[in-house]
Amino acid sequence: MTDWSALLEDACRFFERHLTDTHRDHLRTRYGLEPAFVEAMRIGYAPADGSALLLYLMDRGYSRDEIIGSGLVVPWQRTDENGGTRSGVSDLLRGRIVFPYLDADLRPAYFIGRMTDATPARDDTTPAKYKKQLVTIDGPREPICGVWSVSPGDPLIITEGITDCLAVLQAGRPCISPVTTRFKREQAPEVAELVRRSGGPVYILNDNEESGEGGKGAANIAYNLITQALDGARVFIGSPPRPAGVEKVDLNDFLRSGGDLDAVIADAIPAEEHPAVRQAQKDEAARVASLLRSMHNRQRWEAPGGKKRKRSGGVDLDELRARMPSLSAYTGIAPGDRGPHPVYGSTHGDNFVVSEDGETWTSFHGGDERGKSGNLFKLIALEQGFMTDETQPLRGEAFKQTIGYCRERWG
Numbered sequence: 457m458t459d460w461s462a463l464l465e466d467a468c469r470f471f472e473r474h475l476t477d478t479h480r481d482h483l484r485t486r487y488g489l490e491p492a493f494v495e496a497m498r499i500g501y502a503p504a505d506g507s508a509l510l511l512y513l514m515d516r517g518y519s520r521d522e523i524i525g526s527g528l529v530v531p532w533q534r535t536d537e538n539g540g541t542r543s544g545v546s547d548l549l550r551g552r553i554v555f556p557y558l559d560a561d562l563r564p565a566y567f568i569g570r571m572t573d574a575t576p577a578r579d580d581t582t583p584a585k586y587k588k589q590l591v592t593i594d595g596p597r598e599p600i601c602g603v604w605s606v607s608p609g610d611p612l613i614i615t616e617g618i619t620d621c622l623a624v625l626q627a628g629r630p631c632i633s634p635v636t637t638r639f640k641r642e643q644a645p646e647v648a649e650l651v652r653r654s655g656g657p658v659y660i661l662n663d664n665e666e667s668g669e670g671g672k673g674a675a676n677i678a679y680n681l682i683t684q685a686l687d688g689a690r691v692f693i694g695s696p697p698r699p700a701g702v703e704k705v706d707l708n709d710f711l712r713s714g715g716d717l718d719a720v721i722a723d724a725i726p727a728e729e730h731p732a733v734r735q736a737q738k739d740e741a742a743r744v745a746s747l748l749r750s751m752h753n754r755q756r757w758e759a760p761g762g763k764k765r766k767r768s769g770g771v772d773l774d775e776l777r778a779r780m781p782s783l784s785a786y787t788g789i790a791p792g793d794r795g796p797h798p799v800y801g802s803t804h805g806d807n808f809v810v811s812e813d814g815e816t817w818t819s820f821h822g823g824d825e826r827g828k829s830g831n832l833f834k835l836i837a838l839e840q841g842f843m844t845d846e847t848q849p850l851r852g853e854a855f856k857q858t859i860g861y862c863r864e865r866w867g
Contacts (some may be wrong), residue, residue: 461563463518463526468564470512471500471554479553482572487619488712493626494642497556498564504551504574520545527590528567530841549587551575555618557599557635565599568618568635584800588635592843593864596787600639600646600708602632609723612654614677616662616670624661626741627717630654637796638673638788641781647677648684657690659724662705664695667806668732669796670704675732676788682727693733694724739790739861776859779866783832784814797821799838799846819846833858 475494479501483489490500501508502763512518523529524545533543552569559565568588575583591598599623606612613631615621621633632650634640639647641823646804651658660677663670674693680709681691696710696718711717791814796802800821807820817835819828834850836858837843843854850858 457780458522458594460526463513463522464564464566464596466516466518467526467528467567467801468498468500468556470509471502471556471567472498474501474503474508475499475553476501483553487708488623488628493622497586497622497625498558499556500554500646502549502552502554502569504576504771506546506550507575509547509549510545510656524594525595527592527595543850548590552587557601557618558604559599560604562604566596566635570619589771593861598635598640598643600632600634600643600650602630603650605630606632606650606654608653609657610654612658612676613653613721614658614660615707615801616673617706620661623708623711624717627711629717636801637669638676638797641785641788644680645683648681651684651689657692659692659694660727661696661707661720661724662693663704664698665704666698667807669802671730671732672705672735672795675727675735678727678730678733679737682733686822691727692721692724693730694720694725696720700785700825738764739793742790742792773859776862776866777832778833780862782814783817783835784810786832786835790814798835821846833862836862 480491480494483494483499483804484491489497510523513523513529513746524531528548529545530548531543531545533541535541541595549567549569551572551574553572554567554569556564557566557568566589568586570586571583571587577583588598589596600627601618605625607630608620610630613624615624615631615633616637617633618635621631624631632647634643648678658681660674662674665671671693674695678691678693681689696705696707698705707720710720760804783790787795787798787808787810788808789808792812794806794809796806797808797819800807800822809818809820811817816831817829821828828846830846830850833842833855837850837854838846840858842857842861843850
């Protein structure tokens with residue numbers, strides 16, 4: 457595995473140098489983050505210029521492959537109006553506030569960019585609110601935010617996103633959060649170890665949304681912690697109060713407006729008593745049943761007289777797929793259920809549907825579901841940036857890249 461620490465450190469310094477007083481004022485008014493804390497957390501800004509970071513890293517002596525492999529710079533190919541093809545390489549984060557994820561030694565391990573008025577749009581579309589560093593085959597993995605803050609004996613707070621996490625950290629409380637709305641399944645052992653290290657009660661404080669999606673995410677995390685058998689760990693679920701008529705309140709909004717974090721903690725209830733945790737138990741049972749059905753079907757494919765095994769470029773796709781999780785297990789969305797789109801997110805938390813067998817999906821991102829469906833391979837291709845249009849089939853170079861990534865990850 458490549459050591460990315462030097463390149464990520466140089467990238468972080470580049471982003472820090474481009475953060476202006478105007479950006480600092482925005483961080484204070486929008487997120488309640490004070491300049492001293494912004495500096496300590498090494499928050500920066502990515503210029504809107506499409507090649508500023510690329511040229512900077514090249515000047516620092518990094519090769520093109522290293523820079524692309526970091527997931528901070530992406531190759532692209534487009535067809536012009538005359539039918540010709542253009543290709544190039546450009547910065548992933550452009551015109552965005554950049555939040556670094558700091559490791560246990562306060563070194564940058566990953567970046568996510570928040571849209572600003574300067575974020576360039578393409579084809580008159582609104583840019584995504586957040587854009588996260590791509591995870592390439594040998595690149596940096598998605599980390600957990602706030603791992604450096606965990607302290608033995610202190611209560612540990614878990615939030616839904618980085619700005620909520622930063623607001624709690626600024627208040628002097630140990631806090632961790634995932635890169636998106638939920639921890640990935642492969643991060644469960646690391647989350648469990650952080651809880652063990654803390655040794656105190658755990659408070660999961662997700663968004664309070666009319667859709668109830670924040671509660672579902674909190675229940676998912678709580679259920680995973682409970683099933684880890686963490687020697688009597690006390691897990692609670694809470695959320696900031698939401699006034700009538702308000703669709704959503706997150707922890708950052710609540711604290712920025714003078715809300716009392718201790719009051720939210722005091723009102724939190726034991727996870728075992730939360731109705732969403734009880735529902736999560738039912739969903740998990742359905743997911744396991746789906747996984748068992750999938751394993752049975754794959755065994756039938758491999759049995760004598762079964763269907764012909766599919767191969768691509770020397771790769772046995774059935775054998776590879778048998779080593780991979782089901783779509784339901786990968787996304788954390790139960791078979792037949794809805795949830796937020798794993799790549800594009802969701803305002804209401806229900807624009808991504810997993811099939812009853814837990815193996816395929818349909819996307820309602822943008823409203824029109826026609827052609828916006830696929831399997832786990834296509835979802836991974838979208839996540840990793842091997843393809844960008846979910847209405848198109850997964851094929852060609854994007855398919856090859858996806859299979860290569862899956863082979864590296866699942867063997």
